Amino acid sequence: MALKQVKNKIISTKKTGQVTKAMESVSxxxxxxxxxxxxxxxxxxxxxxxxxxxxxxxxxxxxxxxxxxxxxxxxxxxxxxxxxxxxxxxxxxxxxxxxxxxxxxxxxxxxxxxxxxxxxxxxxxxxxxxxxxxxxxxxxxxxxxxxxxxxxxxxxxxxxxxxxxxxxxxxxxxxxxxxxxxxxxxxxxxxxxxxxxxxxxxxxxxxxxxxxxxxxxxxxxxxxxxxxxxxxxxxxxxxxxxxxxxxxxxxxxxxRMVAMKNATDKSKEVIKGLTIKYNKARQTAITAEVSEITAGVEAMK
The missing domain is CATH 3.40.1380.10 (ATP synthase, F1 complex, gamma subunit)
Structure with missing residues (x-):
């Protein structure tokens, strides 16, 4: 999954969590x-x-x-x-x-x-x-x-x-x-x-x-x-x-209150997992870019 897709999924999950949190409070x-x-x-x-x-x-x-x-x-x-x-x-x-x-x-x-x-x-x-x-x-x-x-x-x-x-x-x-x-x-x-x-x-x-x-x-x-x-x-x-x-x-x-609380807790777990995935993918991309730059410098010598 591309970095942009992971980031969009994190944002949408956060918004869902905000909705379920509000519904939990009302309930x-x-x-x-x-x-x-x-x-x-x-x-x-x-x-x-x-x-x-x-x-x-x-x-x-x-x-x-x-x-x-x-x-x-x-x-x-x-x-x-x-x-x-x-x-x-x-x-x-x-x-x-x-x-x-x-x-x-x-x-x-x-x-x-x-x-x-x-x-x-x-x-x-x-x-x-x-x-x-x-x-x-x-x-x-x-x-x-x-x-x-x-x-x-x-x-x-x-x-x-x-x-x-x-x-x-x-x-x-x-x-x-x-x-x-x-x-x-x-x-x-x-x-x-x-x-x-x-x-x-x-x-x-x-x-x-x-x-x-x-x-x-x-x-x-x-x-x-x-x-x-x-x-x-x-x-x-x-x-x-x-x-x-x-x-x-x-x-x-x-x-309903219990269901919304469970949904809010689950959204936090999903966000945590997606954030780790996003950071790993971002670190991999940065590492790849650094490797390409290093390889280019070595090739020019």
């Missing part, structure tokens, strides 16, 4: 904010799921349309991904998990896609998409998932679907995320307990959950158990979807 800020939001929301979600776990074991809940098991019908899968790439395997892992669910399903699977990557996946696989939600803000709130929850509840109430599941990236740490599949409807006490164990806060009043989820508690409910339960369940389902979005956002920005 670090977003990561801290999204992690704080995810951790701050966990005790709230945990408390809501404790309520859901308790009432799901009551007789009124077991007779509700939201808890009754169905043997026939389609599966509704909510896929949560990011809108942008350059985040390592955070999206591909979720889509791979969704693909496994679809392949192993005995019945037809229809989807609700959150994020452009999920939309592209559904179109590529030619899946039935009930609704698309893209450009979801990083500052996601419970109100932002109201439309999603309303659609899920209305479709499930039509007795068209056997179950509703959600797949998303669960945040474990800055360097570790896990693709997670959860059943939203019908309500399953064992599944709710499993979700609670995964998001139980390390500190605070809800960190010590000494009461098992299968404990049936008798409530005196007014005006009627059915009316209260049918009003409460959509709100709790909304919280479950909200929790999935928070975890997905935290995972996305964490994975």
């Amino acid at each position: 670090a800020v977003k990561m801290r904010k999204s992690q704080e939001r995810a951790f701050a929301g966990r005790p709230y979600v945990h408390a809501a799921l404790r309520i859901l776990a308790r009432i799901s074991n009551s007789n009124e809940a077991k007779n509700s349309q939201f808890a009754a098991r169905r043997n026939t019908g389609k599966t509704l899968l909510v896929i949560v991904t990011s809108d942008k790439g350059l985040a390592g395997s955070v999206n591909s892992a979720v889509l791979k998990r969704a693909e496994t669910v679809i392949q192993n399903s005995d019945n037809k699977v229809e989807t609700i896609c959150i994020g452009k990557k999920a939309v592209d996946f559904a179109r590529r696989e030619r899946l039935v998409v009930l609704e698309e939600y893209v450009n979801v803000s990083d500052e996601v709130t419970v109100e932002d998932v109201y439309a999603i929850t309303e659609l899920v509840i209305s479709k499930f109430n039509q007795d068209e679907y056997r179950k509703v599941e959600i797949v998303y990236q669960n945040f474990l740490s800055t360097f570790e995320q896990e693709p997670t599949l959860r059943q939203i409807l019908p309500l399953d006490p064992a599944e709710i307990h499993y979700i609670m164990q995964g998001i139980k806060p390390k500190r605070g009043k809800f960190s010590d959950n000494s009461e098992p989820s299968d404990t049936a508690i008798t409530y005196t409910i007014e005006p009627s158990p059915e009316e209260v339960f049918n009003s409460l369940v959509p709100q709790l389902v909304q919280i479950m979807v909200y929790h999935a979005l928070l975890e997905s956002k935290a995972s996305e920005h964490s994975a």
